[in-house]
Amino acid sequence: MVEVNYSQRRPSTVISIDRIPxxxxxxxxxxxxxxxxxxxxxxxxxxxxxxxxxxxxxxxxxxxxxxxxxxxxxxxxxxxxxxxxxxxxxxxxxxxxxxxxxxxxxxxxxxxxxxxxxxxxxxxxxxxxxxxxxxAVDGPQEFLKAGTRNAMVISVATVALVLDAARRQVRIALGSVSPVPLRASAAEGWIADQVNWESPSVPDKEAVEHFGELVASAATPITDHRSTSGYRSHAVGVMAKRALARALS
Ligand SMILES: Cc1cc2nc3c(=O)[nH]c(=O)nc-3n(C[C@H](O)[C@H](O)[C@H](O)COP(=O)(O)OP(=O)(O)OC[C@H]3O[C@@H](n4cnc5c(N)ncnc54)[C@H](O)[C@@H]3O)c2cc1C
Structure with a gap:
């Protein structure tokens, strides 16, 4: 509808699929x-x-x-x-x-x-x-979103974190910081080795900081009317650290 309102799209036919059980x-x-x-x-x-x-x-x-x-x-x-x-x-x-x-x-x-x-x-x-x-993953999951206000906002940067205890994996994906959703693979691999999977708790401060840096460096954002690329990279690093702390505490 946004594209229709801005005349970017003029569909000749619209099919409603919202009543297909x-x-x-x-x-x-x-x-x-x-x-x-x-x-x-x-x-x-x-x-x-x-x-x-x-x-x-x-x-x-x-x-x-x-x-x-x-x-x-x-x-x-x-x-x-x-x-x-x-x-x-x-x-x-x-x-x-x-x-x-x-x-x-x-x-x-x-x-x-x-x-x-x-x-x-x-x-x-x-x-x-x-x-x-x-x-259905056995472990906590987090989603964090940064925008220019608290509600009704298109994201400037997002982070989703999934702690998969059974596979001993920390999986982290980033939004709004590349053309497509991005997995921060280097950060995932590195932090999984820092977690004590027998009794999970937040790793030491230096480890969490390095995790944030690895996540930030995975981002390939652009600068546009919503944010600078530098802020977007910084934001995903900060949100990743918060998501990790929440998931492990
Ligand atoms: C005011 C406003 C605020 C918004 N805020 C957010 C936000 O905060 N976060 C966010 O992520 N999005 C936001 N959006 C975007 C919104 O989430 C998406 O536009 C919405 O998810 C589209 O879903 P829809 O079912 O209405 O799809 P439609 O608008 O009906 O369709 C969108 C496109 O997807 C295709 N499509 C739909 N369903 C299928 C299907 N099952 N198979 C194949 N193709 C399909 C359609 O053909 C069309 O091309 C916002 C939109 C508006 C208008």
Whole structure:
């Protein structure tokens, strides 16, 4: 609608998919959580859902206004492929699998294969996003967002952190600091070696500082009307340290 309002898009046909039962809501399937493409942000805020996928619930809570959260959907956020899409970093950190369907059949893809650039998704003209599936991870998850104000704000930088105790992994994904959601792989590998997995607690100050520096150096942000690239890199470093401390304390 933003593109329509600015005359950047003049669709001749609009198909409503919000009453297709298969695309709605979420369900548990074994050790995985499956979310229909038409699941709304408001539904992600539900405490029942938040207990399984807290980072996505935290991200949903920061999106737009209550009206936007009632109308906007997970599939819409994915297909828009905006670098500022708030559900994207949690999905990247959760290694989400995305199911797409067309008359030619079904395919399952990853976020990094689906989102190829700024507002560019590897999505056929006849393909619809059906569902998104993530593992129900044993461990805390965090989502932090920096913007120019507290609510109704497009993110300047975001961080999603998932502590996967079973695999002894700290997975961290960044938003709004590159054309596509970014995993801070060097930071992930390094901090996983610093955590005492038998009895997790926050590593010493120097280790946390170095983790923040590694996350900041993974970012490849631009300077635009919302922020400078320097601030964006700094912000993801600070938020990553906070997310780590919250997850491990
Ligand atoms: C005032 C305002 C504030 C906002 N604030 C935020 C914010 O804070 N954070 C944030 O991340 N976003 C924000 N947004 C953007 C919003 O989250 C997305 O535009 C929304 O998720 C789109 O979802 P939708 O279901 O309405 O999709 P639509 O607007 O209906 O569709 C968007 C695009 O996705 C395609 N599409 C939708 N569903 C599917 C599907 N299942 N399969 C294939 N293609 C599909 C459509 O064809 C279209 O091209 C905001 C938008 C507005 C207007």
């Amino acid at each position: 298969e695309l709605k809501g979420w369900r548990q399937n074994g050790d995985r959580i499956e979310m229909g493409a038409c699941m709304t942000y408001s539904e992600m805020e539900d405490p029942l859902f938040a207990a399984y996928v807290p980072s996505l619930a935290q991200a949903a809570r920061t999106v737009g206004s209550p009206q936007i959260r009632n109308a906007g959907t997970l599939g819409g956020n994915l297909a828009t492929a905006s670098p500022a899409g708030d559900t994207l970093p949690p999905l990247a950190a959760l290694n989400a699998q995305i199911t797409l369907r067309s008359l030619r059949g079904e395919r399952i893809t990853t976020l990094s294969n689906l989102i190829t650039g700024v507002k560019s998704a590897n999505l056929g003209r006849d393909e619809v996003i059906v569902k998104v599936s993530v593992e």
